[in-house]
Amino acid sequence: xxxxxxxxxxxxxxxxxxxxxxxxxxxxxxxxxxxxxxxxxxxxxxxxxxxxxxxxxxxxxxxxxxxxxxxxxxxxxxxxxxxxxxxxxxxxxxxxxxxxxxxxxxxxxxxxxxxxxxxxxxxxxxxxxxxxxxxxxxxxxxxxxxxxxxxxxxxxxxxxxxxxxxxxxxxxxxxxxxxxxxxxxxxxxxxxxxxxxxxxxxxxxxxxxxxxxxxxxxxxxxxxxxxxxxxxxxxxxxxxxxxxxxxxxxxxxxxxxxxxxxxxxxxxxxxxxxxxxxxxxxxxxxxxxxxxxxxxxxxxxxxxxxxxxxxxxxxxxxxxxxxxxxxxxxxxxxxxxxxxxxxxxxxxxxxxxxxxxxxxxxxxxxxxxxxxxxxxxxxxxxxxxxxxxxxxxxxxxxxxxxxxxxxxxxxxxxxxxxxxxxxxxxxxxxxxxxxxxxxxxxxxxxxxxxxxxxxxxxxxxxxxxxxxxxxxxxxxxxxxxxxxxxxxxxxxxxxxxxxxxxxxxxxxxxxxxxxxxxxxxxxxxxxxxxxxxxxxxxxxxxxxxxxxxxxxxxxxxxxxxxxxxxxxxxxxxxxxxxxxxxxxxxxxxxxxxxxxxxxxxxxxxxxxxxxxxxxxxxxxxxxxxxxxxxxxxxxxxxxxxxxxxxxx
Numbered sequence: 001x002x003x004x005x006x007x008x009x010x011x012x013x014x015x016x017x018x019x020x021x022x023x024x025x026x027x028x029x030x031x032x033x034x035x036x037x038x039x040x041x042x043x044x045x046x047x048x049x050x051x052x053x054x055x056x057x058x059x060x061x062x063x064x065x066x067x068x069x070x071x072x073x074x075x076x077x078x079x080x081x082x083x084x085x086x087x088x089x090x091x092x093x094x095x096x097x098x099x100x101x102x103x104x105x106x107x108x109x110x111x112x113x114x115x116x117x118x119x120x121x122x123x124x125x126x127x128x129x130x131x132x133x134x135x136x137x138x139x140x141x142x143x144x145x146x147x148x149x150x151x152x153x154x155x156x157x158x159x160x161x162x163x164x165x166x167x168x169x170x171x172x173x174x175x176x177x178x179x180x181x182x183x184x185x186x187x188x189x190x191x192x193x194x195x196x197x198x199x200x201x202x203x204x205x206x207x208x209x210x211x212x213x214x215x216x217x218x219x220x221x222x223x224x225x226x227x228x229x230x231x232x233x234x235x236x237x238x239x240x241x242x243x244x245x246x247x248x249x250x251x252x253x254x255x256x257x258x259x260x261x262x263x264x265x266x267x268x269x270x271x272x273x274x275x276x277x278x279x280x281x282x283x284x285x286x287x288x289x290x291x292x293x294x295x296x297x298x299x300x301x302x303x304x305x306x307x308x309x310x311x312x313x314x315x316x317x318x319x320x321x322x323x324x325x326x327x328x329x330x331x332x333x334x335x336x337x338x339x340x341x342x343x344x345x346x347x348x349x350x351x352x353x354x355x356x357x358x359x360x361x362x363x364x365x366x367x368x369x370x371x372x373x374x375x376x377x378x379x380x381x382x383x384x385x386x387x388x389x390x391x392x393x394x395x396x397x398x399x400x401x402x403x404x405x406x407x408x409x410x411x412x413x414x415x416x417x418x419x420x421x422x423x424x425x426x427x428x429x430x431x432x433x434x435x436x437x438x439x440x441x442x443x444x445x446x447x448x449x450x451x452x453x454x455x456x457x458x459x460x461x462x463x464x465x466x467x468x469x470x471x472x473x474x475x476x477x478x479x480x481x482x483x484x485x486x487x488x489x490x491x492x493x494x495x496x497x498x499x500x501x502x503x504x505x506x507x508x509x510x511x512x513x514x515x516x517x518x519x520x521x522x523x524x525x526x527x528x529x530x531x532x533x534x535x536x537x538x539x540x541x542x543x544x545x546x547x548x549x550x551x552x553x554x555x556x557x558x559x560x561x562x563x564x565x566x567x568x569x570x571x572x573x574x575x576x577x578x579x580x581x582x583x584x585x586x587x588x589x590x591x592x593x594x595x596x597x598x599x600x601x602x603x604x605x606x607x608x609x610x611x612x613x614x615x616x617x618x619x620x621x622x623x624x625x626x627x628x629x630x631x632x633x634x635x636x637x638x639x640x641x642x643x644x645x646x647x648x
Contacts, residue, residue, distance in 0.1 A: 006031045009110060012060060016083035018127040019058075026120055035111040039064075045101040045109070046087065052097060055111040056087045062107025066099040079104075176250065176271060176285035182207045183237060185214060189226055190233035192217060203268045203284065206241050211280045213270050215241030220267070249275030250283050257285055298324065298341045305348045309356050314349055315427045318389070321345050325387060326601050335590035336565060343384040349427055350375060350394075350420065351479045357419030361412060367405065368412040373398035374480040375420070375438070382474040383546065383562045387597040390606045391430040392421065393471055395443035397450050397484050409446070417444045430606065436471060447484060451491045458495045461505035469506065470543075473550060474562050489559055496554065503555050507641035510547035511634055513539060525612070534609040537596050541627060545589045548633045555640075564589050581632055588626035595623060 010031035013019035019027060035055065039045060039062070046053065048069050059080045066078040066086060077099055080086055087097070120127055181204045183192050192204050196219065206215040217237050225240040226233065246264055248257055250271040261269050271283035301324070304317050321342065328338045354375060362369055379393030380386040396417050401409045417438030425431060438444055445453075454472070457465040473492070477485035496502055525533050549567035556574055561567050568586035572579040600607025612620060638644065 033116040039103045048100045060108040063105040185238035215243035353423035365412040372481040374484040376475040382476040388600040389429045466509040585629040591626045
């Protein structure tokens with residue numbers, strides 16, 4: 001392979017994990033070993049049940065489906081997109097393929113020899129963790145984002161940062177048993193089985209006089225090597241145990257332990273003091289322990305959500321997601337990443353809720369199944385910033401229907417909205433105090449009505465209209481027809497273009513909240529009510545930043561960026577002179593999000609109200625520093641939108 005081709009292959013691989021984790025030397029070695037294969041539409045790369053080849057694959061161009069052949073017929077399990085790694089079971093287990101790969105479009109793939117990559121797996125923990133997490137999540141395609149769906153890229157692919165390690169790095173400790181049942185090699189099989197039964201374990205470790213492991217016997221061994229083979233239970237365990245026993249050190253870390261189990265196809269892995277079979281047994285890890293250790297990985301949670309339509313189970317999974325959130329907050333993981341993870345989880349819950357309710361309604365409203373609609377999230381969830389299960393802001397937008405279907409459409413989508421909100425409330429989300437939810441008929445409307453809403457708010461920006469604008473302008477399509485949402489967005493910008501003065505009124509609204517600090521640079525606290533002497537971090541600090549970011553992005557006619565810190569990021573590109581200020585504002589907003597989420601986790605609330613006295617000196621200063629960009633941004637807006645003139 002010429003150097004030019006090797007370089008091109010390396011450049012492509014470097015864009016995708018786990019290859020993005022490799023150093024230049026390792027990446028070049030992999031690129032030199034790659035076999036480039038062209039597959040025509042209709043071909044099969046491998047078939048279900050075939051012995052694994054000595055390669056795994058990454059899709060360079062084209063489209064490949066992974067399908068499962070079952071008594072019910074052929075079912076599509078995955079659709080491979082550019083950069084997806086598949087056929088990976090060959091990498092670790094050398095077991096038969098569990099799916100068939102069908103070439104849907106002419107495709108170009110890179111076949112990577114397992115032999116070349118095995119050494120890298122042993123030496124590079126990040127690569128090992130990437131694959132281990134994928135297997136623990138039950139993935140047949142290993143990709144760089146969290147979604148298990150077809151061609152799921154979205155916001156994750158837009159990120160230049162490397163998040164793949166963080167996705168699966170929530171293993172603060174591997175779960176394993178320290179109470180290991182052991183016996184000597186001359187123990188009778190029946191006696192060993194009784195010890196296993198009494199201890200309610202699925203394995204027993206056979207040790208010598210020094211308590212060093214010489215073998216292991218599992219419940220599977222009892223079935224296949226003793227009962228099925230007709231061996232006398234009076235015989236010693238040494239005759240049927242697996243020996244020599246594979247051992248590891250409990251300090252090795254999750255990825256190394258789990259990869260060892262996959263590579264050797266073990267259901268149990270013995271842990272010793274120094275990792276060898278020449279030291280005492282100190283623990284054992286089972287494949288069940290592995291599952292529990294991976295239980296709060298985003299990939300596992302999303303996979304579980306996508307495979308259940310039981311509301312009770314969905315609630316339990318969302319509760320586990322909150323535990324994961326706590327881990328991320330405590331370990332200072334990037335807030336942009338954390339928000340992306342929690343948004344993906346919330347979005348999957350909404351989509352599953354829609355499936356549940358649509359299935360309930362389809363028999364009664366069969367004619368509605370072909371009507372396009374879009375479920376919109378708004379407010380913090382619309383901005384992809386809802387970390388805690390705070391109040392819901394959502395709506396339904398559906399296409400205009402023929403006159404004879406209008407009443408049926410109103411009934412159907414109203415019931416759909418009510419059903420989805422009911423599921424979300426059952427999953428622990430709070431209802432919107434202002435009833436801006438898809439259960440409210442006012443916010444379940446066809447496209448023409450939604451257009452008229454926004455036209456009215458823009459042409460007649462009353463205080464009430466501006467309040468609604470602050471919620472509804474941040475809508476995001478979560479499920480259904482995105483084309484409808486895009487058409488509504490285009491209408492909004494068209495209307496703003498007709499009445500530019502609307503932005504001045506929006507600017508006035510963005511300035512209505514006073515600075516978070518008083519004259520003596522102390523927090524402005526609530527003066528009365530149940531939250532007296534507490535600081536409203538949402539109203540005083542976060543809302544001004546979201547309002548200012550929205551206003552400035554709208555003034556630049558930027559479509560499709562709802563997230564507050566991404567808005568500031570974009571503004572920094574558009575206005576280099578103010579780039580540093582916008583960058584500070586984005587970082588400030590991340591700090592505020594983190595502090596609110598931490599407060600919510602600690603107080604089991606929505607985190608909106610914080611007691612400044614409960615904060616440490618460093619936390620108080622960090623919070624005050626986050627306020628600095630607010631006043632500077634307000635000064636810019638005051639001048640740019642001539643607000644002194646509008647206040648007269």
